[in-house]
Amino acid sequence: MTELISKLRTEIEKLFSEDRIDVFIAFKGADSPLRPQPAFYRAGNDLENLEYNSLCQNNLGNYLTRYPNETRIGMVVRGCESRTVNALLVEKQHLRENLTLIGIPCQGIVDIRKLIKRTGEEITAYSEHQNKVTIKYQEKKHTFAKQDVLHDSCLRCLHPNPVNADFLIGEPLPEGDPSLVREKVETFEALSKDKRYEWFSQEAERCIRCYACREACPMCYCTECFVDHNQPRWTESSITSAGTHAWHIIRAFHQAGRCTSCGACERACPVDIKMTYLTDKLNEDILEIYSFEAGMDGETQPPFAAFNMDDKKRFVV
Amino acid sequence: MMYILEKKKVEQVLSAWNKAFDVYAPQKVENYTQFLPFEKTKTVALNHAHNTRYPPKALFFPQSEIMLKYNSRLGRFEESGSKTKPMLIFGVRPCDAMAFSLMDTVFLSEDYVDPYWKAKREDSIVIGFGCSTPPQTCFCTTVGGAPFSHTGLDAILTDLDKAFSVQVLTNKAENLFKNLPPATEDQINEVKKIQRKATESMAPAFQTSGLKQKLDLIFESPYWETIAESCLGCGICTYLCPTCFCFDIVDEIQRKERIRNWDTCMFRIYSQEASGHNPRPSNKERTRQRLMHKYSYWLDHIGEIGCTGCGRCVCYCPVGLDIRAMLQTASEYESEVARA
Ligand code: SF4
Ligand code: SF4
Ligand code: SF4
Ligand code: SF4
Numbered sequence: 302m303t304e305l306i307s308k309l310r311t312e313i314e315k316l317f318s319e320d321r322i323d324v325f326i327a328f329k330g331a332d333s334p335l336r337p338q339p340a341f342y343r344a345g346n347d348l349e350n351l352e353y354n355s356l357c358q359n360n361l362g363n364y365l366t367r368y369p370n371e372t373r374i375g376m377v378v379r380g381c382e383s384r385t386v387n388a389l390l391v392e393k394q395h396l397r398e399n400l401t402l403i404g405i406p407c408q409g410i411v412d413i414r415k416l417i418k419r420t421g422e423e424i425t426a427y428s429e430h431q432n433k434v435t436i437k438y439q440e441k442k443h444t445f446a447k448q449d450v451l452h453d454s455c456l457r458c459l460h461p462n463p464v465n466a467d468f469l470i471g472e473p474l475p476e477g478d479p480s481l482v483r484e485k486v487e488t489f490e491a492l493s494k495d496k497r498y499e500w501f502s503q504e505a506e507r508c509i510r511c512y513a514c515r516e517a518c519p520m521c522y523c524t525e526c527f528v529d530h531n532q533p534r535w536t537e538s539s540i541t542s543a544g545t546h547a548w549h550i551i552r553a554f555h556q557a558g559r560c561t562s563c564g565a566c567e568r569a570c571p572v573d574i575k576m577t578y579l580t581d582k583l584n585e586d587i588l589e590i591y592s593f594e595a596g597m598d599g600e601t602q603p604p605f606a607a608f609n610m611d612d613k614k615r616f617v618v
Numbered sequence: 619m620m621y622i623l624e625k626k627k628v629e630q631v632l633s634a635w636n637k638a639f640d641v642y643a644p645q646k647v648e649n650y651t652q653f654l655p656f657e658k659t660k661t662v663a664l665n666h667a668h669n670t671r672y673p674p675k676a677l678f679f680p681q682s683e684i685m686l687k688y689n690s691r692l693g694r695f696e697e698s699g700s701k702t703k704p705m706l707i708f709g710v711r712p713c714d715a716m717a718f719s720l721m722d723t724v725f726l727s728e729d730y731v732d733p734y735w736k737a738k739r740e741d742s743i744v745i746g747f748g749c750s751t752p753p754q755t756c757f758c759t760t761v762g763g764a765p766f767s768h769t770g771l772d773a774i775l776t777d778l779d780k781a782f783s784v785q786v787l788t789n790k791a792e793n794l795f796k797n798l799p800p801a802t803e804d805q806i807n808e809v810k811k812i813q814r815k816a817t818e819s820m821a822p823a824f825q826t827s828g829l830k831q832k833l834d835l836i837f838e839s840p841y842w843e844t845i846a847e848s849c850l851g852c853g854i855c856t857y858l859c860p861t862c863f864c865f866d867i868v869d870e871i872q873r874k875e876r877i878r879n880w881d882t883c884m885f886r887i888y889s890q891e892a893s894g895h896n897p898r899p900s901n902k903e904r905t906r907q908r909l910m911h912k913y914s915y916w917l918d919h920i921g922e923i924g925c926t927g928c929g930r931c932v933c934y935c936p937v938g939l940d941i942r943a944m945l946q947t948a949s950e951y952e953s954e955v956a957r958a
Pocket of ligand 4: 850853855938
């Protein structure tokens, strides 16, 4: 057990013994070494399998919307997760006073795909030490610099430190470099219109409409998603180019000013589709035009949700 | 009969078959492999220990399939077009071939024959590729299969490093391979050894005896809530599954087409009724449905488990839910009902 996990465990035990929470959401070590699972603890006495490492790839904020406001939730939050929680609080999805957030300054999430690309799928063990990760593939050990296998969203993360934690475990990290996000968006923007369309089509058309990206995204909590609506139908549900294009564009647009760039959508996709380049571009626009970044506080409405009587342009979407 | 097919000749052989068949083989896409028309790249990716990520069921049961078209000029419905050549699928893993046979019991049953499945399936040839080194996420032997099972196959390949041995299993396949050199005595023994070793390497993944009865017994138990708690309710485990066969029929009015798309019991709208009532209102009922269907209802219908142990749902579940662990826990679950 790492020092971090034992500290985390002590804190969770304390929250339960002081009766401050009903459930604690964290990660547990699970059946596959590559996929720690979201875990839901209900008492302080079952924390043996508590896990925290760079393979914890889900955004736990996703589970917040499943509980009624009265549930007192404890949660471990990394930078993006804490901003997600804020974004959800702005949208009135829970009550801040019923949340206890244990923050962990985040060193980044390892992208399983990048590991698989370097070896193959049959990875049977994983460990990490400082800035190196070691895996076992076909009985042989391979060590990589963590930086080389981090998920793209984490490489460009601007705010690795939780913004709203009740307390932190670990020392705060330096903030990220905005020029890295620019770089990624630029690579796409620099292409000609046709090339951009080709890139987009190539990614979107592999889509199998499993909606794992949607289900993994904490901000996609609509009871009825537009793709599921059938009277009227907004998009084709087939895996035609029209259907997949519409899905990818509209999903991204519904995130403008709400997405916290966690990358959970991309990590969930079973067919390795890139999609954060779209939301990153939208986030950049929202920052540029409205000076707004999703989830930096728990009160400010995202530009597209806010209505202001003095709005210069009296146009309501 | 056993023949030897040199690896460097594979692409040449497939090209030759392409005249009489629509040949499909695993090909590399991003980080994974998928069955695609051989013509597309003229390459074959058989060097992955893992199965293709996208299941080959899609060849007989495409994810989106046009059932009929409306001709507005003539004011009538028309068939969606027909294939010209039989399909030859090269490099199918035994679990997926077994899944074809299971799907036959759905789409080619005594009561109902699905014309779309039948048209593609009936004259197809399936050449298998046995698994010399089964990945840890596979569990075919637990559910009645084996890494070199013959079910659903016309021939099966074994990897002999520089060549494949080909065991021909049906007359249909004999014609395809009869011009290849036969395997030597040594090669035949080597193949036997590889196959035995592969089968022995797979320990039972969970207890199957009495599992169905246990699942039926804990239907109402809170056990399902524990799984549902982390499950996202996405389509990964069912869309990638080689035996899931649910579909939804829609009219794409602008295209003037009636299409059937894969559907999944893990989606809310799958069981949503027009009245607004949903008999499977939460992840709990949906997760239970997936497991019960494969490990109880299939047994009610045809006496066989509806899972072939391919491991796809294990590998690609975004929250790491492992069907083997879920079933093992279920079989050990002490519920009030179970104890009563
Ligand atoms: S759209 Fe993707 S990156 Fe943005 S919040 Fe949702 S899961 Fe995270
Ligand atoms: S997770 Fe990937 S395949 Fe599934 S709907 Fe999203 S983009 Fe498409
Ligand atoms: S349930 Fe999982 S292991 Fe079984 S056949 Fe389906 S995808 Fe494969
Ligand atoms: S793949 Fe995993 S998260 Fe998605 S529905 Fe299946 S069990 Fe749930």
